[in-house]
Amino acid sequence: MSSEFNLINDFFSSRQSNRSDVILSLGDDCALVQAPENFLIAISTDTLVAGTHFLSTADPALVAHKALSSSISDLAAMGATPSWCSFALTIPDFYEAWLTPFCDSFFKIANHFGIQLIGGDTTKGSLSLTLTVQGFLPKNKALKRSGAAIGDWIYVTGNLGDSKAGLSVILDTALRKHPFAKELERRHYLSTPRVLVGKMLLDIASAAIDISDGLILDINHILERSQVGASIDVSLLPVSPELIKFVGCISRAWKYALSSGEEYELCFTVPDQKKKMLEQRLVHLGVKVSCIGKIKQSGIFQLHNQGKLLNWTLDGYDHFKVKHE
Amino acid sequence: MSSEFNLINDFFSSRQSNRSDVILSLGDDCALVQAPENFLIAISTDTLVAGTHFLSTADPALVAHKALSSSISDLAAMGATPSWCSFALTIPDFYEAWLTPFCDSFFKIANHFGIQLIGGDTTKGSLSLTLTVQGFLPKNKALKRSGAAIGDWIYVTGNLGDSKAGLSVILDTALRKHPFAKELERRHYLSTPRVLVGKMLLDIASAAIDISDGLILDINHILERSQVGASIDVSLLPVSPELIKFVGCISRAWKYALSSGEEYELCFTVPDQKKKMLEQRLVHLGVKVSCIGKIKQSGIFQLHNQGKLLNWTLDGYDHFKVKHE
Numbered sequence: 001m002s003s004e005f006n007l008i009n010d011f012f013s014s015r016q017s018n019r020s021d022v023i024l025s026l027g028d029d030c031a032l033v034q035a036p037e038n039f040l041i042a043i044s045t046d047t048l049v050a051g052t053h054f055l056s057t058a059d060p061a062l063v064a065h066k067a068l069s070s071s072i073s074d075l076a077a078m079g080a081t082p083s084w085c086s087f088a089l090t091i092p093d094f095y096e097a098w099l100t101p102f103c104d105s106f107f108k109i110a111n112h113f114g115i116q117l118i119g120g121d122t123t124k125g126s127l128s129l130t131l132t133v134q135g136f137l138p139k140n141k142a143l144k145r146s147g148a149a150i151g152d153w154i155y156v157t158g159n160l161g162d163s164k165a166g167l168s169v170i171l172d173t174a175l176r177k178h179p180f181a182k183e184l185e186r187r188h189y190l191s192t193p194r195v196l197v198g199k200m201l202l203d204i205a206s207a208a209i210d211i212s213d214g215l216i217l218d219i220n221h222i223l224e225r226s227q228v229g230a231s232i233d234v235s236l237l238p239v240s241p242e243l244i245k246f247v248g249c250i251s252r253a254w255k256y257a258l259s260s261g262e263e264y265e266l267c268f269t270v271p272d273q274k275k276k277m278l279e280q281r282l283v284h285l286g287v288k289v290s291c292i293g294k295i296k297q298s299g300i301f302q303l304h305n306q307g308k309l310l311n312w313t314l315d316g317y318d319h320f321k322v323k324h325e
Numbered sequence: 326m327s328s329e330f331n332l333i334n335d336f337f338s339s340r341q342s343n344r345s346d347v348i349l350s351l352g353d354d355c356a357l358v359q360a361p362e363n364f365l366i367a368i369s370t371d372t373l374v375a376g377t378h379f380l381s382t383a384d385p386a387l388v389a390h391k392a393l394s395s396s397i398s399d400l401a402a403m404g405a406t407p408s409w410c411s412f413a414l415t416i417p418d419f420y421e422a423w424l425t426p427f428c429d430s431f432f433k434i435a436n437h438f439g440i441q442l443i444g445g446d447t448t449k450g451s452l453s454l455t456l457t458v459q460g461f462l463p464k465n466k467a468l469k470r471s472g473a474a475i476g477d478w479i480y481v482t483g484n485l486g487d488s489k490a491g492l493s494v495i496l497d498t499a500l501r502k503h504p505f506a507k508e509l510e511r512r513h514y515l516s517t518p519r520v521l522v523g524k525m526l527l528d529i530a531s532a533a534i535d536i537s538d539g540l541i542l543d544i545n546h547i548l549e550r551s552q553v554g555a556s557i558d559v560s561l562l563p564v565s566p567e568l569i570k571f572v573g574c575i576s577r578a579w580k581y582a583l584s585s586g587e588e589y590e591l592c593f594t595v596p597d598q599k600k601k602m603l604e605q606r607l608v609h610l611g612v613k614v615s616c617i618g619k620i621k622q623s624g625i626f627q628l629h630n631q632g633k634l635l636n637w638t639l640d641g642y643d644h645f646k647v648k649h650e
Contacts, residue, residue, distance in 0.1 A: 023365055027550070028470050029402035029535055030367035032462065035360040040348055042355035043443060045411040045457060049450035077354040086370040088413075088455040118368060121455070125374035130413040130446070130455035132370060137357065145353050210354055225352070 011099050012087070012117060015107045019116045022084065031118035033084055039136040044074035050127035053262075055170060060098045061105035062189035063129070066262075068109045069191050070212065071133040073264040076198035077210035079143040080135030082113045087120040088130040113195060143201055143208035143268065148226035152206050152269040152295040155278075157194050158288055159240045160215060161256030162187040163263045165247065180242040191264035197287050201268055204278050208268035214259040219267055220301075226269075229300030232293035234258070234310065255312065258303070269295055336424050337412070337442060340432045344441045346408065356443035358409055364461040369399035375452035378587075380495060385423045386430035387514035388454070391587075393434045394516050395537065396458040398589040401523035402535035404468040405460030407438045412445040413455040438520060468526055468533035468593065473551035477531050477594040477620040480603075482519050483613055484565045485540060486578055487512040489585030505567040516589035522612050526593055529603050533593035539584045544592055545626075551594075554625030557618035559583070559635065580637065583628070594620055 013026050024032035035041050048067050050056040068085070075082050087106075091098070110117060115133065166188025169181045176182075194210075201208060207222045215237075223230055239253040247253050270278050282289050296302070303310040338351050349357035360366050373392050375381040393410070400407050412431075416423070435442060440458065491513025494506045501507075519535075526533060532547045540562075548555055562582040569578045595603050607614050621627070628635040 024467070024469065029399040029533075030369040030405065030460075032365045032367055032403070032467055034365055034464075037362055040357045040359055041366075042357055043409070043411060044355040045413050045445050045455075047413040047415055047446045047448045047455065049415055049448050052449050074354040078357070080355065084368070086368060086457050088370050088372040090372055090374055090453060120370050121372045123372045123374050123453075124377050125372075125453055126451035128415060128448075128450055128453065130370075130372065132411050132457040135355075139359075142349070142355075142357055144349065208354075 011103050012120065015103065016111060016116050019083065019114070022116055022118055025116070025118050026120075031084070031086070033118060036136060038139055040139055040142065042075055042078045042080035042135045042137050042142065043132065044071060045130065045132045046071050046074065047128060047130040056127055060102035064102045064105035065109060066189050066191070067129045067131055068106055069193050070262065070264055071131040072109075072113055072115065072193035072195065073191065073210040073212070075133055075135040076193045076195045077143065077208050077266055078135075078137060079141065079198040079202040079208070080137045081199060082115040082133060082135045082195065084118045084134045085110065085115050086132045087117055088123070089120065090123045090125040090128045092124070092127060113193065138202070141202045143198065143205050145207055145209050145222045145225040148207035148222050148228050148269040148295050149271065150228055150295055150297055152271050153275055153291050154219070154230060154232065154267065154269055154293040154295060155289055155291050156211070156215065156238065156265055156267045157197055158192075158263070158265040159238045159243070160211065160258075160263055160265060161239050161243045161253055161260045163191070164256050164260030165243050167262070178246060180246050183242055184246060188262065191262070193264060194266045194287065196285060197266055197289070200281050200285060204274045204281070205268040205270055208266055211263040211265050211267055212261060214261045215267060216258050222267070222269065223301070226295075227298050229296040229298050230293055231296050231300065231302040231304065233304055233306060235306050236290060236292045238288060238290040258312070336428050337445065340428065341436060341441050344408065344439070347441055347443055350441070350443050351445075356409075356411070358443060361461060363464055365464055365467065367400055367403045367405035367460045367462050367467065368457065369396060370455065370457045371396050371399065372453060372455040381452055383514075385427035389427045389430035390434060391514050391516070392454045392456055393431055394518050395587065395589055396456040397434075397438055397440065397518035397520065398516065398535040398537070400458055400460040401518045401520045402468065402533050402591055403460075403462060404466065404523040404527040404533070405462045406524060407440040407458060407460045407520065409443045410435065410440050410456055410458045412442055413448070414445065415448045415450040415453045417449070417452060438518065463527070466527045468523065468530050470532055470534055470547045470550040473532035473547050473553050473594040473620050474596065475553055475620055475622055477596050478600055478616050479544070479555060479557065479592065479594055479618040479620060480614055480616050481536070481540065481563065481590055481592045482522055483517075483588070483590040484563045484568070485536065485583075485588055485590060486564050486568045486581030486585045488516070488588045489581050490568050490571050492587070503571060505571050508567055509571060513587065516587070518589060519591045519612065521610060522591055522614070525606050525610060529599045529606070530593040530595055533591055536588040536590050536592055537586060539586045540592060541583050547592070547594065548623075548626070551620075552623050554621040554623050555618055556621050556625065556627040556629065558629055558631060560631050561615060561617045563613060563615040583637075
């Protein structure tokens with residue numbers, strides 16, 4: 001048997017117990033699975049490339065966390081419950097010292113979210129990972145980008161901006177001296193997919209997206225799809241004390257919060273009449289959620305500080321513009 | 326809107342009409358699809374890397390054909406009917422001259438097989454493609470690698486060996502002078518996924534696999550999974566007249582047929598009592614199918630020429646051993 005097959009077998013097989021809906025897993029031409037009746041399947045594919053999405057020298061355990069968490073975050077943004085994933089790994093050569101911590105971390109997260117690895121491919125080439133994740137949704141209940149309406153409130157989960165600050169630490173070794181550098185770098189990699197929040201929002205939110213390219217770019221996807229505008233009060237943006245200290249002042253922290261990519265927090269809109277229901281449910285979830293603005297008519301996009309309009313120019317994250325090598 | 330998103334929108338959106346089971350396609354965090362009741366979903370993921378699976382200078386239309394056909398071939402090998410696919414493309418830069426013929430070819434094959442592109446990701450990096458394809462299967466009817474039993478007949482579809490010959494032409498420019506060089510190179514890229522044969526075999530074959538690594542390696546997967554052995558009469562191997570002329574003699578052509586990877590023909594086993602049913606059905610399909618041997622008890626693996634045992638050493642295709650750059 002060839003080295004390629006051995007590699008796949010040794011590192012990815014028999015690491016998880018079978019879900020009852022997985023009829024056949026790794027080791028045949030296809031995996032065989034069974035979807036539950038009266039549910040839709042949500043499917044998302046993401047690629048992470050060394051040199052573009054992470055440094056090739058990055059801790060493989062952190063890379064695994066980032067890869068799988070960012071994919072599960074797409075399921076969370078639709079309100080889906082994770083079920084299966086396929087994983088394509090391209091590596092320059094067989095590196096056991098890389099694969100062992102990568103797989104340990106990968107399966108830890110997979111097991112935590114009840115998502116089973118059902119198939120994949122291992123090939124020789126520049127280091128990159130492509131994940132296709134699948135999950136279930138009750139019919140007619142998906143959180144889409146297209147449902148926001150004028151007057152809806154705009155919310156985000158967690159804190160924003162830390163991921164961008166962590167990335168700057170990764171890219172600029174001079175910043176590593178900063179007292180919070182290590183913690184922010186850790187937060188860049190270790191996002192928490194908001195699966196429970198997404199599920200809870202299924203009958204509450206009018207639209208949702210996960211923040212992968214930066215709040216401004218991602219909220220724009222909601223606005224375009226829903227044909228509406230928005231007004232955001234930057235003073236309501238959730239930023240960590242560590243971020244404020246790292247960037248030096250609160251207004252810089254807000255700019256980070258608006259443009260920071262790879263946060264994998266949710267941004268969602270809620271009709272006014274469901275605001276109370278949301279707040280009641282949040283008490284039980286223990287996840288920080290902040291109301292940062294309101295949906296307006298199409299054509300309007302306002303950033304303001306407690307009513308005072310701002311004229312900031314901000315970029316989101318775009319792999320074809322930003323490259324960190 | 327950033328260049329990355331424009332790229333995805335322009336080349337991959339609105340190229341296909343929606344299948345009725347695709348509720349939401351490209352443009353949200355996830356695609357949403359609905360599986361039919363009483364069917365299983367077959368899922369396969371494959372990566373093709375420039376420099377390993379194809380030359381970076383290869384015709385993008387041929388690369389698209391190879392990528393999608395090889396993935397659909399995995400569905401065919403289980404007897405599944407193709408339905409959806411997700412496509413992750415990593416490219417060094419935005420090349421319209423590459424993307425246009427690639428996408429034209431990609432969607433031509435997708436439409437031919439009724440498979441809809443439902444999502445994907447475009448990233449910057451070394452050229453590589455990862456496809457996850459999905460298809461449907463009636464419950465309890467999948468063609469697996471594990472069902473071969475002693476006494477079953479071993480079959481293959483089409484001709485074998487042309488793909489390896491075509492690859493040698495691609496890798497060695499000196500061979501391009503050969504009269505059949507161009508045709509064999511074409512055959513290397515332009516395989517035909519045996520979807521109809523796979524479906525027809527659902528209640529006939531005891532085991533099946535598609536030939537991606539070479540007949541010897543792939544049939545070994547059946548033998549291992551089924552815990553059986555095999556005897557193959559090389560004189561029954563289907564080889565093209567062009568291959569025989571290209572390699573110079575019939576016994577070299579047989580060796581090519583045994584070791585040629587990326588054929589995407591099916592190899593399958595049929596119980597003796599279903600041999601007649603198979604032959605009757607084949608009349609209507611118009612696909613060449615050859616009986617090349619028999620399943621034996623575990624531990625036996627014989628290659629013979631009309632009864633005369635052969636002692637050939639052969640390699641299959643392994644990306645970690647063979648690299649064509």
